[in-house]
Every structure is written in structure tokens, then in C-alpha cells.
Amino acid sequence: MRDTESTGYHAVSWKEPIVHQLSRKGRRGHQVPLAENELRATIGDVTSNIPDKMRRKHPPELPELSEPDVVRHYIRLSQETYGVDSGIHMHGTCTMKYSPKLNEYITRSPKVADLHPLQAVDTVQGALQVMYEFQKWLCQLSGMAEFSLQPRGGAHAVFGNARIIRAYHKFNGELAQRKEIVTTVLSHPCNGGSPATAGFEVVTLYPNEETGYPDIEALKSAVSSRTAGLMMTDPYDTGIFDSNLEEYIKIVHEAGGLVAIDQANANSLLGRLRIGDVGADLCHFNLHKSFSTPHGSTGPGTAAIGASEKLSKFLPIPTVTFDGNRYSLDYNRPHSIGKLGEFYGVFPNVLRAYAWMMAMGAEGLGEASEVAVINNNYLLRKLLKVRGVSLPWLESHPFRLQEARFSLQKLHEETGIGVADVNRRIVDYGIQDMETSHEPWIIPEPFTPEPPETTSKEDLDRFAEVIDAISHEAYTSPEVVRTAPHNATISRIDRAPSRHPKRWAMTWRAYLRKASGDKC
Amino acid sequence: MLKEIGVQSVEELFVDIPQRIRLKKRLQLPPAKSEYHVRREVEAILSRNKACGELISFLGAGCWPHYVPAVCDEINSRSEFLTAYAGDVYADLGRYQAFFEFQSMIGDLVAMDVVSFPWYGWGNVSGDSARMAVMITDRHEILTPRTVGPDRLSIMRGQCEGLADIKLVKNDPVTGQVSLEDLKNKISSKTAAVHIENPTYLGFVESQCMEISEIAHDHGALFTVEVEPLSLGVLAPPGEYGADIVCGEGQPLGMHMNFGGGLLGFLACRDDERFVSAVPHRLITITTTERKGEWGFTYVLPERTMFAARDKAKSFTGTATALWAITAAVYLSLLGPNGLRELAEVIMQKSHYAIKRMSEMSGIKVPVFNSCHFEEFTANFDTTGKTVSQVNRFLLNSGVIGGKDITEEFPELGNTALYCVTEMHTKADIDKLAAALEEAIQ
Numbered sequence: 001m002r003d004t005e006s007t008g009y010h011a012v013s014w015k016e017p018i019v020h021q022l023s024r025k026g027r028r029g030h031q032v033p034l035a036e037n038e039l040r041a042t043i044g045d046v047t048s049n050i051p052d053k054m055r056r057k058h059p060p061e062l063p064e065l066s067e068p069d070v071v072r073h074y075i076r077l078s079q080e081t082y083g084v085d086s087g088i089h090m091h092g093t094c095t096m097k098y099s100p101k102l103n104e105y106i107t108r109s110p111k112v113a114d115l116h117p118l119q120a121v122d123t124v125q126g127a128l129q130v131m132y133e134f135q136k137w138l139c140q141l142s143g144m145a146e147f148s149l150q151p152r153g154g155a156h157a158v159f160g161n162a163r164i165i166r167a168y169h170k171f172n173g174e175l176a177q178r179k180e181i182v183t184t185v186l187s188h189p190c191n192g193g194s195p196a197t198a199g200f201e202v203v204t205l206y207p208n209e210e211t212g213y214p215d216i217e218a219l220k221s222a223v224s225s226r227t228a229g230l231m232m233t234d235p236y237d238t239g240i241f242d243s244n245l246e247e248y249i250k251i252v253h254e255a256g257g258l259v260a261i262d263q264a265n266a267n268s269l270l271g272r273l274r275i276g277d278v279g280a281d282l283c284h285f286n287l288h289k290s291f292s293t294p295h296g297s298t299g300p301g302t303a304a305i306g307a308s309e310k311l312s313k314f315l316p317i318p319t320v321t322f323d324g325n326r327y328s329l330d331y332n333r334p335h336s337i338g339k340l341g342e343f344y345g346v347f348p349n350v351l352r353a354y355a356w357m358m359a360m361g362a363e364g365l366g367e368a369s370e371v372a373v374i375n376n377n378y379l380l381r382k383l384l385k386v387r388g389v390s391l392p393w394l395e396s397h398p399f400r401l402q403e404a405r406f407s408l409q410k411l412h413e414e415t416g417i418g419v420a421d422v423n424r425r426i427v428d429y430g431i432q433d434m435e436t437s438h439e440p441w442i443i444p445e446p447f448t449p450e451p452p453e454t455t456s457k458e459d460l461d462r463f464a465e466v467i468d469a470i471s472h473e474a475y476t477s478p479e480v481v482r483t484a485p486h487n488a489t490i491s492r493i494d495r496a497p498s499r500h501p502k503r504w505a506m507t508w509r510a511y512l513r514k515a516s517g518d519k520c
Numbered sequence: 521m522l523k524e525i526g527v528q529s530v531e532e533l534f535v536d537i538p539q540r541i542r543l544k545k546r547l548q549l550p551p552a553k554s555e556y557h558v559r560r561e562v563e564a565i566l567s568r569n570k571a572c573g574e575l576i577s578f579l580g581a582g583c584w585p586h587y588v589p590a591v592c593d594e595i596n597s598r599s600e601f602l603t604a605y606a607g608d609v610y611a612d613l614g615r616y617q618a619f620f621e622f623q624s625m626i627g628d629l630v631a632m633d634v635v636s637f638p639w640y641g642w643g644n645v646s647g648d649s650a651r652m653a654v655m656i657t658d659r660h661e662i663l664t665p666r667t668v669g670p671d672r673l674s675i676m677r678g679q680c681e682g683l684a685d686i687k688l689v690k691n692d693p694v695t696g697q698v699s700l701e702d703l704k705n706k707i708s709s710k711t712a713a714v715h716i717e718n719p720t721y722l723g724f725v726e727s728q729c730m731e732i733s734e735i736a737h738d739h740g741a742l743f744t745v746e747v748e749p750l751s752l753g754v755l756a757p758p759g760e761y762g763a764d765i766v767c768g769e770g771q772p773l774g775m776h777m778n779f780g781g782g783l784l785g786f787l788a789c790r791d792d793e794r795f796v797s798a799v800p801h802r803l804i805t806i807t808t809t810e811r812k813g814e815w816g817f818t819y820v821l822p823e824r825t826m827f828a829a830r831d832k833a834k835s836f837t838g839t840a841t842a843l844w845a846i847t848a849a850v851y852l853s854l855l856g857p858n859g860l861r862e863l864a865e866v867i868m869q870k871s872h873y874a875i876k877r878m879s880e881m882s883g884i885k886v887p888v889f890n891s892c893h894f895e896e897f898t899a900n901f902d903t904t905g906k907t908v909s910q911v912n913r914f915l916l917n918s919g920v921i922g923g924k925d926i927t928e929e930f931p932e933l934g935n936t937a938l939y940c941v942t943e944m945h946t947k948a949d950i951d952k953l954a955a956a957l958e959e960a961i962q
């Protein structure tokens with residue numbers, strides 16, 4: 001069924017073949033810079049030095065295409081992708097704010113692109129200045145003492161924080177005893193997954209049905225001399241600020257543990273609350289969320305770890321220092337956890353975020369938070385008028401911060417249409433699908449829109465109208481929703497290969513092998 | 521909008537944040553600036569950098585200077601790719617297809633059937649490989665050669681802390697090749713994997729891969745291999761010499777160095793349920809749709825990753841390096857099989873020309889190891905009486921960035937630098953290096 005008329009939209013649909021299917025023998029899309037004849041004559045056939053058993057006997061089965069073939073193919077794939085710049089994109093927990101184009105322009109300068117990370121520091125003073133000043137600004141924004149810009153994503157930063165917690169207890173001779181990290185289920189999954197990777201046992205607290213966050217008593221009973229630390233997100237993806245935070249921190253500190261707060265949802269806090277002032281020992285910000293660096297189709301991201309005075313000696317090496325005249329890299333930090341990743345993280349993102357903060361200034365940051373929170377509460381009022389939509393903890397928290405997690409449970413009960421159906425249908429209206437919820441779904445049939453400060457009132461109105469239109473369809477003609485999408489790039493996919501070893505194929509070569517009936 | 525919400529002032533919306541903990545003062549940050557002023561100020565700061573294009577650089581060591589075809593930047597600047605994130609396949613088919621193509625072409629390069637979603641960088645995927653080997657074998661020791669890149673080793677150890685010990689195997693002092701004797705002495709029923717780099721951090725090709733693979737497998741351990749992808753234009757793919765897990769660094773596949781910000785880790789393994797279940801990152805499979813002629817894509821065993829399993833997952837995952845994976849797909853489809861082979865040959869010709877020029881100078885021992893090299897090689901300055909940092913300071917004054925000083929990383933090699941030569945270097949560049957070195961060591 002096609003119903004472009006009812007939604008007024010249809011996505012680009014190229015039915016683009018896999019790049020290997022476009023291959024034509026003998027085509028080439030790029031000429032490599034050959035060695036000069038004189039050079040070749042001097043050294044002869046060097047590949048004959050490769051021991052025979054280590055020589056590649058068959059060329060890789062890569063596709064053969066011309067440059068225009070490649071450009072057209074990937075331009076088409078880009079057209080079949082929906083970014084922040086494409087339209088209404090409010091994927092929750094991700095702070096999909098607009099990224100100013102100037103920052104992209106600056107980042108692609110050869111003064112950035114062609115810098116090698118191991119050049120002598122005197123040849124990279126500009127890059128080090130950006131890193132140094134940016135981390136100082138983050139200190140100002142968070143109340144922490146020092147930052148590392150090395151992590152390449154939020155989960156990486158949380159892993160780094162877990163390792164710092166480990167290093168701290170090891171330093172104090174208490175690691176053998178302190179094996180537990182306490183977290184809350186509404187925290188991002190990395191607050192459980194990253195400390196588990198770092199070797200901790202994880203204790204997860206659930207929210208009170210009335211308040212939306214755990215009771216003080218629940219935390220007290222989870223905390224003991226085995227506690228290494230508390231690692232949690234605040235505010236949560238429900239847009240609720242866990243106002244027990246100060247009390248939690250006190251309890252965990254009294255038990256000898258540390259506290260690391262995931263600030264991936266900090267877009268509503270800029271200039272209003274500094275997590276360091278509340279007593280957190282560690283935190284992290286995602287530059288690809290609150291600080292406007294583009295999400296790049298899922299990275300590269302950057303997360304910045306902030307540490308209190310007490311913990312800064314454990315930060316990854318190197319840190320950037322400044323003696324008033326010259327910037328340097330300090331590797332001489334004997335208590336450091338070492339390297340979290342290569343070099344200094346994703347410098348282009350640091351530069352983008354630096355340029356963004358420079359444009360915003362202190363007042364601009366505060367204003368961005370306010371506009372984002374107004375946007376969210378405006379959208380919230382509109383969505384609550386939609387039949388079948390509810391908001392858990394509405395009574396105790398009528399106003400939310402950066403986002404809100406709604407439920408379509410009522411819609412599902414009354415029409416059989418759930419969030420997965422709505423999410424396929426929303427694409428038919430030319431809107432990016434919605435974040436449902438991280439696992440586990442403690443809110444049934446969840447959806448989590450997050451309208452950052454760069455969302456217009458018209459987009460908020462349109463989004464609410466579309467949710468209302470889909471709700472109406474669910475009550476009057478559910479089949480159109482159940483069989484969606486109709487106007488998207490493709491029709492409903494067969495998800496069965498997802499868990500069938502004989503049918504899944506993560507590469508074209510595996511696909512060809514399995515399609516030809518070969519045993520796997 | 522406030523009226524619609526039903527409040528008088530924006531402050532009312534922040535009611536959840538206790539007054540007591542709110543910030544009472546203004547942030548000490550510079551005032552807001554116009555776009556023009558931001559551009560001027562940032563460009564002035566960046567002008568203090570001297571980029572590799574302004575100098576002639578011979579630095580590699582995990583981030584290499586390769587030519588980036590203009591098409592790569594054209595595609596990764598497309599704002600749909602640049603600003604998308606986590607949409608499902610109905611809104612974002614194009615990026616899923618590009619990821620599948622990335623997985624496919626990495627699979628072609630390394631000759632493995634399963635390739636995962638891209639990840640942070642070489643060190644982090646090495647750590648993941650080690651963790652996977654522990655999960656698959658239920659053993660807790662990894663053996664790797666002494667020549668492994670020290671930063672990579674540090675990252676790996678960090679990711680395996682409390683889970684596995686990483687022990688070093690000796691190398692032959694003359695050839696650099698893994699000492700099979702020491703490997704045989706150290707391998708045991710505790711060994712989860714024998715993990716090697718090829719080419720190694722120090723630039724030479726490990727040529728005993730078949731033998732190492734056999735030793736590992738004879739002891740019930742896995743054989744895990746790290747690769748630099750361009751070398752696979754001329755070197756045998758690990759899938760053909762017994763590797764169970766392959767990982768490596770994809771920055772050479774169309775990413776600018778970006779001060780180390782262009783890294784792209786890749787991870788491949790056997791198409792075996794035990795392996796697939798142990799991969800910590802997203803995996804995308806091709807599938808079909810209700811309409812004929814359409815390809816669809818979906819995640820494999822999504823409950824396996826941290827997104828669903830939280831603290832029960834094998835390792836953490838999250839925001840990755842997707843834009844670089846799309847770029848690598850573009851790069852590999854531009855080069856194709858013949859371009860890749862030709863590029864690898866050109867790199868070898870140029871690096872070997874540099875080796876030849878440097879080895880003609882008395883006082884420099886190059887390469888330190890008597891083995892076949894790809895694009896990087898070691899140069900020892902002991903008999904010149906100069907330290908690497910003295911030599912490099914002199915070179916910089918002549919507009920040349922010398923090789924990485926590895927004297928502290930490998931004290932047993934003396935005053936040694938790690939040089940990198942790629943297709944970017946012309947004969948004139950290498951001759952200039954040689955002339956500058958000649959003066960530097962006098």
C-alpha cells in the first residue's frame with residue numbers, strides 16, 4: 001500500500017544494489033601516485049622480498065568501480081539516510097542538536113587534518129591550546145578540577161571512570177574488598193556495562209513508583225564496605241532530575257566509595273548546576289550531545305572525563321599542560337590509569353566543541369538549556385493531549401528537563417498498535433523514528449523524544465500533529481500503521497536472519513556462500 | 521510557549537533541581553562571539569600548527585600519512601551521513617547499507633566472513649579481541665610478542681584488567697621474528713590466545729604465521745592477528761593462515777590523520793556462533809524485505825550487546841566511528857583489488873628506497889631487524905653518537921619530521937627511531953631526508 005497522499009511525503013528509494021553488484025571487471029576509481037622510474041630502478045622488485053608463504057596469492061574480492069560509479073552509489077546511500085539536517089530528528093537521549101557549519105569548515109582545514117599526533121609539541125601549539133583551553137572551560141562548567149579528552153564515546157568515558165575508581169581503591173589497598181558498583185536502572189546502559197567490563201560486580205537499583213527514582217533507603221541498603229562507587233546518570237532519560245543525588249553522594253562517600261555521574265544528559269544543566277559542586281568525584285560529558293559535535297552516523301564521538309582534585313592524578317595520559325608560554329603533553333603521571341585509547345582522542349570534535357562554546361559564551365549556554373527545556377515541556381503538553389499517550393510520573397514531575405519518556409501502553413491495549421508500529425509509521429510522515437528506551441523497558445511501549453534548543457516551534461507542532469495523526473489511524477484504520485512503512489525507502493524487512501547462523505551474513509562473501517547453499 | 525505549558529517563567533520548569541545545589545554565580549567563560557569572530561580567532565590559533573603538508577614527515581606508529589582521495593571527503597561531508605545517528609533502517613537505510621559494505625570489504629581484505637561494526641581504534645579492538653578469546657576459551661592468559669606496540673599493549677591491558685594476564689614472548693634479536701621456542705615454552709592450557717601484529721609495530725613482516733597458528737591451535741588456544749589494512753594488497757590475509765580473530769586500524773583507508781582523531785578500529789572473526797556471540801559490538805546482517813528487489817539490514821543477536829545486556833554483556837560498546845567506516849567503504853571501492861595491490865607495491869618501493877638511502881650512510885643501522893618490511897622500519901643511531909631526539913631536532917630545522925623516537929619504548933634497541941614512508945613521499949622527499957640525516961649525524 002502506498003499512501004503518499006495522506007502524509008504528503010515519500011522518501012528517496014533507489015533500490016541501490018550492494019557495491020559488489022555494481023562491480024565491472026577492469027574499472028578503477030583512483031590512480032595511486034606511482035614511484036618515479038629512477039626510484040624503481042634503484043631498488044628493483046621489492047615485493048619479491050616477501051616470503052612466499054606470506055605473499056597474497058589472490059587479490060581481495062573488492063568491487064571494481066569508476067570514480068563516478070562510486071560517487072553516485074554513495075550519494076544515493078546518503079540520500080537514503082536521515083540526519084539532523086534532513087528534518088525533524090529528536091532521537092531521545094542523543095541531544096540531536098544542529099551543528100553549526102562553521103565548525104565543520106574549520107575542522108576540515110589542513111592545519112587539523114594533516115596533523116600527526118606525534119609531531120614535536122612546538123609544531124602543534126595551536127592544537128594543544130585548543131585542548132587546554134577547552135578542558136579549562138569544562139572545569140568551569142562542571143566544577144571539576146581537571147579533564148581528559150581521550151575517550152571516544154560516552155561508554156568509553158564511563159569505562160575510564162570505572163578504571164579510575166579501580167585505581168583509586170588499588171592505591172588505597174582496598175580493591176580486593178571493594179568490588180561493587182551501584183547504579184540505577186534508568187541510567188544509561190554503559191553505567192552498568194562499562195564497570196562490568198572493568199571487572200566490577202554491578203548492583204542495579206529500580207525507581208520508586210511514585211518518585212521516578214530510587215529511595216534513599218534502597219541506596220543505603222545497597223551500599224556497604226564492598227562498594228567501590230556509584231555510577232549513574234542524572235538527569236535521567238525520563239527528563240527527571242534525581243534530586244536525591246546530594247544525599248546519595250553523602251551516603252556513598254561515608255561508606256568509602258566514589259561517585260561518577262554520567263552527564264550525557266547535561267544539556268538542561270548548562271550554567272545552572274555543576275556536578276562537581278554537588279560532590280561528584282568523576283563525571284563525563286558527551287561532546288556529540290550537549291556540545292553540538294555532529295553524530296557522524298554513530299561516531300566518531302568524544303566524551304570528556306572530569307575528575308575532582310582528589311582523583312585527577314589517575315586521569316589517562318597524557319594531559320595537556322601550559323606554563324604560561326608553551327603548551328606541552330605530560331606523560332609523567334605515575335598514578336595514571338595509562339591509555340584508554342590511542343593518542344588524545346578525536347581532536348576534530350574537541351575543536352568543533354571549542355568553536356561552539358566560543359560562539360555561545362556563558363550566557364548562550366544558559367540560554368540554550370532554557371530553550372531546550374521550554375521546547376521539551378511545550379512538546380510534552382501537546383503530546384499529552386494525544387489519545388493513547390501517557391507520561392509515567394506525571395503527577396510527581398509535571399515538568400521535565402531535556403526530554404521525557406512517554407508510554408503508548410494505552411494505545412497498545414486499545415488498538416493493538418505499539419511503539420514499534422508507530423515508529424515505522426512516523427517515517428512515512430518524513431520524521432526520523434523515535435528513541436524508544438534503553439533496556440530494560442520499565443516503561444511499557446516507550447518513546448522518548450528530545451527536542452534540543454535548535455528545534456523550532458513549527459517542528460514541535462508538526463511532530464505532535466503527526467503523533468496525533470498516527471494515534472487517530474491506530475483507532476480508525478490500524479492496518480495502515482501495522483503494515484507501515486509505506487512511504488519509506490524500503491518496505492518491512494525480514495528480521496529472521498538476526499538470529500539464524502545459517503541465514504545471517506555480515507559480509508557479501510558470507511552472503512554469497514550461504515546463498516549458494518554452502519554449509520557454514 | 522510558556523503559556524501553553526502553563527507557567528509564568530522558565531524557572532518553574534527547573535523545579536526538580538534543588539535550589540541548594542544550583543550554581544549561584546556566573547560561569548567564568550569568554551563572552552559570546554559572532555561567526556566571523558569565532559572563525560578569525562580559531563584560525564589564528566590553528567595557524568600556530570605546522571601541518572605535515574608544510575613539512576616532510578616520516579611519522580607513522582599507529583597513524584599514517586596516506587593520500588585521501590577527494591571523493592572520501594566529499595562523501596563524509598554529506599550532511600545526511602554527518603548528522604545522522606541512531607535511526608532504524610526505515611529512515612536510515614543508506615547508512616546501514618554503507619556499514620554492511622564496510623564490513624564486506626574488510627572481510628574481503630582479511631579473508632574472514634564476519635566483520636563487526638567499526639570501533640574506536642586499533643588498541644581498543646585488540647583489547648576486544650583478547651576479551652573475546654577469554655570468553656570463547658574460558659582461559660585467562662594472552663601471549664603476545666615483545667615487539668607489540670606499547671600504547672596498544674597498555675590499552676589492551678587496561679581492557680583486560682582483572683580478566684586476563686597479557687604475557688610477552690621473546691623475539692629473535694636478529695630478525696625480530698617471534699621466538700617459536702619461547703612461545704612453546706610459555707604456551708599452556710591457560711593460554712586463551714596467541715596474539716600477533718602483522719606487520720609489526722616495528723614495521724617488519726612476521727613470516728612464521730602458519731607455525732604460530734599451529735602452535736596456538738595445538739594447545740587449544742586461539743590465534744588472533746592485528747593487521748594494517750593496506751599491507752594486505754601484497755601480504756597474505758590472516759584468514760588464509762589460520763587466524764580466528766582479526767583486528768586492525770582502518771585510518772589508512774581514507775581518513776586524514778586529524779592529530780590522531782581519524783582512527784577506525786575493525787574486528788573480524790570466524791562465522792561461528794561461539795565467536796559471533798562473543799563480539800561486543802553491533803553486527804549488521806543483510807536481509808530481504810516484503811518488496812522484491814530491495815535489500816534490508818538488521819542487527820545480529822542484539823541482546824548480546826551492552827545496549828540490552830547492560831552489566832551482563834561481554835564488554836562495553838556504544839557510539840563508534842561510523843563516519844569513518846562509510847569513508848573506508850568509499851576508499852576501498854575506489855581502489856578496488858588492483859588499486860590496493862598497486863598501492864601496497866608503491867609503498868614498499870618507496871619505503872625500501874628510504875631504507876636503501878639511509879643504509880648507505882655510515883653510522884645508521886637500518887633496518888634494525890633483518891626481515892621483510894612494509895611501510896615502517898627501524899633506524900638505529902648508536903654509532904653516530906647522537907640521540908634520536910638530537911637527530912630529530914636537527915631534521916626539524918631542515919623542514920623534516922624524523923621517525924618516532926622509540927628509545928624509551930624499546931631500551932634494548934638503543935637509540936632507535938621508527939620511520940614511516942608511504943605513497944605520499946616522493947623521491948625528492950626521501951632524498952631530502954637523506955641529505956638532512958647526513959648532516960645531522962655528522
